Structure formats: C-alpha cells, structure tokens
Amino acid sequence: xxxxxxxxxxxxxxxxxxxxxxxxxxxxxxxxxxxxxxxxxxxxxxxxxxxxxxxxxxxxxxxxxxxxxxxxxxxxxxxxxxxxxxxxxxxxxxxxxxxxxxxxxxxxxxxxxxxxxxxxxxxxxxxxxxxxxxxxxxxxxxxxxxxxxxxxxxxxxxxxxxxxxxxxxxxxxxxxxxxxxxxxxxxxxxxxxxxxxxxxxxxxxxxxxxxxxxxxxxxxxxxxxxxxxxxxxxxxxxxxxxxxxx
Amino acid sequence: xxxxxxxxxxxxxxxxxxxxxxxxxxxxxxxxxxxxxxxxxxxxxxxxxxxx
Numbered sequence: 527x528x529x530x531x532x533x534x535x536x537x538x539x540x541x542x543x544x545x546x547x548x549x550x551x552x553x554x555x556x557x558x559x560x561x562x563x564x565x566x567x568x569x570x571x572x573x574x575x576x577x578x579x580x581x582x583x584x585x586x587x588x589x590x591x592x593x594x595x596x597x598x599x600x601x602x603x604x605x606x607x608x609x610x611x612x613x614x615x616x617x618x619x620x621x622x623x624x625x626x627x628x629x630x631x632x633x634x635x636x637x638x639x640x641x642x643x644x645x646x647x648x649x650x651x652x653x654x655x656x657x658x659x660x661x662x663x664x665x666x667x668x669x670x671x672x673x674x675x676x677x678x679x680x681x682x683x684x685x686x687x688x689x690x691x692x693x694x695x696x697x698x699x700x701x702x703x704x705x706x707x708x709x710x711x712x713x714x715x716x717x718x719x720x721x722x723x724x725x726x727x728x729x730x731x732x733x734x735x736x737x738x739x740x741x742x743x744x745x746x747x748x749x750x751x752x753x754x755x756x757x758x759x760x761x762x763x764x765x766x767x768x769x770x771x772x
Numbered sequence: 773x774x775x776x777x778x779x780x781x782x783x784x785x786x787x788x789x790x791x792x793x794x795x796x797x798x799x800x801x802x803x804x805x806x807x808x809x810x811x812x813x814x815x816x817x818x819x820x821x822x823x824x
Binding site for chain 1: 781
C-alpha cells in the first residue's frame with residue numbers, strides 16, 4: 527500500500543467526495559452495533575456476583591472512557607500533521623473531534639459517578655484516574671473555547687495544536703493512572719490483551735460489540751463534522767473575499 | 773420488558789438515560805449544524821456566481 531496516497535485526502539474536495547460514499551455505511555454500522563451491544567448487555571446478561579445489576583453500566587462507561595482518551599489521541603495525531611504538513615483538513619478534523627471527545631468524557635464521568643455511588647459509597651473521589659479524567663474534560667472545554675475565541679483559522683489551528691500536545695499528557699495519564707499510582711478507588715482495566723485481566727466472557731462479548739459501536743459512532747461523527755468544518759471554512763473565505771471586493 | 777435491576781434500578785437507568793440523551797444531543801447538533809452550513813455555503817456560492 528502506498529502511504530503517500532493518504533495525503534490525497536488532505537484535499538478538501540477529495541475528502542468530501544470520499545466521505546460521501548463512506549459516511550452512510552459507517553453511520554449505519556455504528557447504529558447497528560450500538561443497538562445490538564446495548565440491548566445484549568442490558569437485557570441478556572446476568573448480574574455480577576459482587577456488583578449486582580450495576581455491572582450493566584459497563585456497556586456505557588468503558589466504551590465512553592476509551593473513546594474519551596482515543597479521541598484526544600486522534601486529535602494529537604491530526605494536530606501534529608497540521609504542525610508538520612500544514613494540511614487544513616487535519617486541523618479541521620481535530621476541531622471536529624473535540625466536541626465528540628468532550629461528550630464521551632462527560633458520559634464516562636457521569637456514569638462513573640452513578641456507578642461509584644452504590645459501589646464505593648461516594649459519587650466522587652480525588653482518585654488518580656477520576657481526577658485525570660476531570661482534567662481531560664477541562665482540556666476539551668479549553669480546546670473548544672480556544673478555537674471559538676480566535677478569528678484567524680490558521681492561528682487558531684496553531685494554538686489549539688499546542689494545547690493538544692500539552693493535554694496529551696493528561697489523556698495518557700487518564701489511561702495509565704491506575705498503573706502509575708497504586709492507590710485510589712478505581713479498579714484496573716476491564717479489557718486487556720491478557721485474558722486473565724478481562725471481565726468474564728458473558729460481559730466481555732457484548733462489551734466488545736458496544737465498543738465497536740462507539741468507535742464507529744466516533745468515526746461517523748468526526749467525518750460528518752469535518753465535512754461541516756471544511757464547508758464553514760470555505761464559506762468564511764468566500765465572505766471575506768466578498769467584503770474585500772465591496 | 774425491563775430486567776429486574778433490584779436496588780440498583782436508579783443508577784443503572786439513570787446511566788442509560790443520561791448517556792443516550794447526551795449521544796442523541798450530539799448527533800442532533802452535528803446533523804443540524806451540517807445542514808445549516810451546507811445550505812449557507814450553497815447560498816453564498818450561488819450569490820457569487822450570479823454576481824459574476
């Protein structure tokens with residue numbers, strides 16, 4: 527495979543033409559997997575012997591937390607592409623992904639609190655993973671606000687890319703906080719390449735389906751929002767030209 | 773038919789309610805903005821064409 531062919535998609539017209547074909551398929555697959563995974567997990571899995579019915583929250587909490595971190599990492603990659611190659615589509619893709627990542631972080635925080643209250647006896651604790659997730663949420667808010675605050679698109683892309691690099695420390699910290707500090711209430715990873723660390727199969731299979739649904743939902747939303755950002759940028763450019771000619 | 777969630781019904785149902793509401797809101801907002809910007813761009817482009 528010729529990796530250089532990937533740069534073709536940095537052309538906004540090519541990007542929109544390709545996503546015209548891909549987006550409906552990704553969106554329908556996301557809906558199908560999400561409905562299947564959530565219905566399977568909610569209606570057709572047993573209660574956990576320790577956590578009772580609260581284990582059903584895993585089908586929302588784990589995929590959302592996973593996407594919250596990975597959305598930021600995707601933004602890191604596209605921001606680096608912007609810094610190095612100055613492709614507008616990559617900067618706009620990072621901008622498009624931020625609200626999706628923010629909502630995923632919010633879902634992870636909310637479901638974590640709702641799960642934590644009956645299991646730990648508290649909605650919130652200044653636990654390493656919880657705290658790093660809260661900081662990640664604040665980084666998302668700051669990143670979105672920075673894009674909105676700066677009128678010049680290139681300057682906004684430069685500054686938000688730098689913010690993204692800084693925030694990546696917290697994105698990684700959110701993922702590995704449990705390993706770094708052997709303290710706090712939050713348990714270790716629910717999914718691992720090591721089968722012994724995974725949740726039981728009866729929970730694991732619907733969880734994997736739901737995670738696939740969340741991943742595709744993220745891809746579909748980012749593709750759609752990137753197309754919107756490309757069009758919005760073109761419109762701003764046209765309006766600016768009109769003003770110059772007037 | 774909702775499974776018997778026992779004493780954990782409130783946190784489980786609240787988790788699903790909040791999450792699905794947030795996802796639906798995000799999808800709705802993304803679709804709405806996409807349609808609005810697409811329409812506005814088409815209007816701007818056709819205005820420029822008609823103005824030469």
